[in-house]
Each structure stands twice: as C-alpha cells, then as structure tokens.
Amino acid sequence: xxxxxxxxxxxxxxxxxxxxxxxxxxxxxxxxxxxxxxxxxxxxxxxxxxxxxxxxxxxxxxxxxxxxxxxxxxxxxxxxxxxxxxxxxxxxxxxxxxxxxxxxxxxxxxxxxxxxxxxxxxxxxxxxxxxxxxxxxxxxxxxxxxxxxxxxxxxxxxxxxxxxxxxxxxxxxxxxxxxxxx
Amino acid sequence: xxxxxxxxxxxxxxxxxxxxxxxxxxxxxxxxxxxxxxxxxxxxxxxxxxxxxxxxxxxxxxxxxxxxxxxxxxxxxxxxxxxxxxxxxxxxxxxxxxxxxxxxxxxxxxxxxxxxxxxxxxxxxxxxxxxxxxxxxxxxxxxxxxxxxx
Numbered sequence: 086x087x088x089x090x091x092x093x094x095x096x097x098x099x100x101x102x103x104x105x106x107x108x109x110x111x112x113x114x115x116x117x118x119x120x121x122x123x124x125x126x127x128x129x130x131x132x133x134x135x136x137x138x139x140x141x142x143x144x145x146x147x148x149x150x151x152x153x154x155x156x157x158x159x160x161x162x163x164x165x166x167x168x169x170x171x172x173x174x175x176x177x178x179x180x181x182x183x184x185x186x187x188x189x190x191x192x193x194x195x196x197x198x199x200x201x202x203x204x205x206x207x208x209x210x211x212x213x214x215x216x217x218x219x220x221x222x223x224x225x226x227x228x229x230x231x232x233x234x235x236x237x238x239x240x241x242x243x244x245x246x247x248x249x250x251x252x253x254x255x256x257x258x259x260x261x262x263x264x265x266x267x
Numbered sequence: 268x269x270x271x272x273x274x275x276x277x278x279x280x281x282x283x284x285x286x287x288x289x290x291x292x293x294x295x296x297x298x299x300x301x302x303x304x305x306x307x308x309x310x311x312x313x314x315x316x317x318x319x320x321x322x323x324x325x326x327x328x329x330x331x332x333x334x335x336x337x338x339x340x341x342x343x344x345x346x347x348x349x350x351x352x353x354x355x356x357x358x359x360x361x362x363x364x365x366x367x368x369x370x371x372x373x374x375x376x377x378x379x380x381x382x383x384x385x386x387x388x389x390x391x392x393x394x395x396x397x398x399x400x401x402x403x404x405x406x407x408x409x410x411x412x413x414x415x416x417x
Contacts, residue, residue, distance in 0.1 A: 133306035137298070141314040148321060149403055215372030216303040216381035224308070225387045226368055232387070233356065236394055240349055243398040247342075250405045 089129055096122040110151065117147040134220045276326050284326035291319040295396070302388040303381040309388035313395030320400050329407065338404055341397045348394030355383050355390060 096119050103115035120143035127136035206223055216222040224232050295315030302308035324332035359367030368382040379385075 134308060134311070137307055138311040138314070141311055141318060145314055145318060145321070145399060145403075148318075148325070149406060152403075152407060214368060214381055214384065215374075216384050217376045218303050218305060218308075220306070221303040221308055221384050221388070222381070225303075225384045229356065229387070230365075232391070233352070236349060236352055236391060239395060239398050240345070243345060243401055246402045246405050250408070 089126065092122050092126050092129070096126075113147065113150045116150070117143060120146070134218070280326050284322060288319050288322050288326075291322060292316060295319060295392075299388055299392040300378065300385065303384045304376060304378065309391030310395050312388070313392035314399060316392065316396035317399040317403070320396075321403050324403075324407070329404075336400065338401065341401045341404070344393050344397035345401060348390045348392070348397065351390035352387060352394065355386055359383075 099115050099119040099122065103112045103119065106112050106115065120139065124136045124139040124143065127133075127139055206227055207219065210219050210222045210227075211217060214222040214226045216226070295312045295318075297312075298307035298315060299309055299312030302312065320332055320336050323335060356365055359365050359369055361367075362369045368384075370382040370386075372380060372382050374380055
C-alpha cells in the first residue's frame with residue numbers, strides 16, 4: 086500500500102511541475118511522467134488491461150505533443166469576450182445541475198444493491214461469453230453499447246482533426262499570416 | 268531542420284528501427300488476437316500497431332512510411348473497422364438482439380473461443396490503429412507545411 090502513496094505523491098508533484106514550468110517541452114515531459122506513474126498504479130491495483138492501454142496511449146500522446154511543441158509556442162487566446170464566456174459557462178452549469186438533481190432523485194439509493202451487476206458479471210462471465218479475460222467479456226459483450234459509443238467518439242475525433250487541418254481550409258489562414266509577417 | 272526531418276534520423280536510429288519495428292507490429296497483432304484470453308484487447312493493440320508505423324515515420328521520414336501505409340489506405344482501414352464492428356453488432360439481429368454473441372463460444376482459454384469477441388477486437392484494432400495514425404499524419408503534415416512556408 087505504501088508504494089501506492091509514493092506513486093500518488095510523485096504524480097501530484099509531476100502535475101504541479103507540468104503546470105508551473107515555463108518551458109513547453111519540459112511541461113510535456115512532466116505530463117508523460119505523470120502518465121507513466123498512473124500506468125504503474127493501475128498495474129499495482131491489478132488492472133493490467135487498463136495499464137497497457139494507459140501506457141501505449143501515453144506514448145502516442147507524448148510523441149504527438151512533442152512533435153507539436155518542439156518548434157514554436159502555441160498561441161493562447163485568453164483575451165476578448167471573457168465576460169460573455171463566463172456567463173455562458175455559468176448558465177450551462179446551472180442548467181446541468183437542475184436537470185441532474187431532477188433525474189438523480191429517481192435513481193436507487195447510493196450503494197444499495199451492493200455490486201449486484203458486477204457480481205453477476207463475475208459469476209457468469211466465463212460461462213456466458215467463453216472469454217477467459219473478464220474485461221473483454223464485459224466491454225465487448227455485456228457492455229458492447231459503451232464500446233460502440235467509444236468507437237463513434239474516436240471516429241468523430243478523426244473526422245474533426247482531418248477536417249480542421251486539411252489543405253483547403255488552411256490556405257487562406259497561411260496567406261493571412263504571411264501578410265501579417267510582411 | 269526540415270530537410271533533416273524529411274530524410275529521417277541518424278544511421279543508428281534507422282538500424283535499430285529496422286530491427287524493432289516488425290517486432291512492435293507483431294506484438295500489437297498478438298495483443299489484438301489474444302484480447303479475450305489475456306490482458307490487452309482491440310484498443311491497446313490498435314494503438315501499438317499505430318505506434319509501429321509512427322516509429323517508422325519518425326525514423327525514416329514520411330515517404331517511407333507512406334509507402335507502407337498511405338493516408339488513403341489508413342482512412343479506408345478506419346472506415347472498414349467501424350463498418351465491420353457495426354455489421355457484427357447488426358448480425359446479432361439474426362438470432363434476436365443487438366450484439367448477440369451468435370457464434371459458438373468454444374472452449375475457454377483457447378485462441379478460437381468466445382464467439383464474436385475476437386472479431387470485435389480485430390474491428391476495433393483496425394479502427395483505432397488507422398484512426399490514430401491518420402491523426403498523427405494530419406498533425407505532422409500541418410507542421411511541415413507551416414515550416415516550408417516560413
């Protein structure tokens with residue numbers, strides 16, 4: 086248990102360094118260290134599936150972030166209509182809270198049917214699906230709808246990235262930047 | 268700087284990449300196919316497969332990587348994975364409901380077991396691998412274009 090707390094402190098320190106350090110590359114590497122600590126935490130908590138996924142996604146994110154931050158600083162646009170933005174954010178928070186209070190009052194009491202669904206999965210997972218990896222049987226059989234939603238999210242993300250950075254949409258912006266530089 | 272990047276990294280990096288990139292790809296395929304038996308699964312395996320191609324692109328430059336897996340092929344694979352996953356889900360209607368495990372379960376702890384779960388893993392790995400590679404390629408091409416303009 087003590088190693089868990091050591092890793093937790095390491096991750097918190099890494100996150101604070103990532104926020105506070107001025108150099109962008111150092112910040113990215115600090116974020117990577119936090120992700121590595123998190124994957125080791127998953128391994129200690131006996132969740133190797135999540136640990137593998139966390140590790141490989143962390144590596145991929147690190148490569149993309151380093152490629153994106155090595156050359157020039159990313160411009161931040163914090164000025165402008167901060168009052169309107171804050172107002173819209175507050176409005177949405179209030180709407181979500183109202184809807185959540187209404188809908189959460191219909192749910193069963195917190196922790197009342199203690200682990201009923203999870204117990205069923207653990208008991209009948211192997212017999213019902215034939216998959217000896219219980220995680221695979223949950224994400225691809227019992228909860229396949231969730232996985233379908235995840236796949237849709239990734240699909241939308243790829244479409245969004247390809248749409249934003251495609252050549253047609255970029256040309257005008259580059260010309261404008263050049264004009265400003267000249 | 269940009270010219271060096273187009274040609275790739277140094278000879279040491281290229282040699283090590285040539286030796287290891289096949290093993291990384293093979294490990295990703297292993298993780299995908301054994302997703303229902305051991306830890307791993309379609310998502311992690313797909314990311315490892317994408318990482319092997321990104322490894323190739325970082326070490327050798329984009330021309331070599333595009334010869335192995337071009338941008339058009341990547342997007343075809345991504346759509347193929349998504350459609351395959353949906354088709355597997357819809358085929359469940361033949362026996363009753365969405366995502367029905369309609370293939371026989373087989374013997375546990377074997378490679379060919381668990382019905383549709385390995386097939387779903389393969390579909391997701393195609394989707395994730397090709398999708399993440401496409402995102403990486405899009406961001407890298409954006410960088411290179413911006414540099415050449417300057």
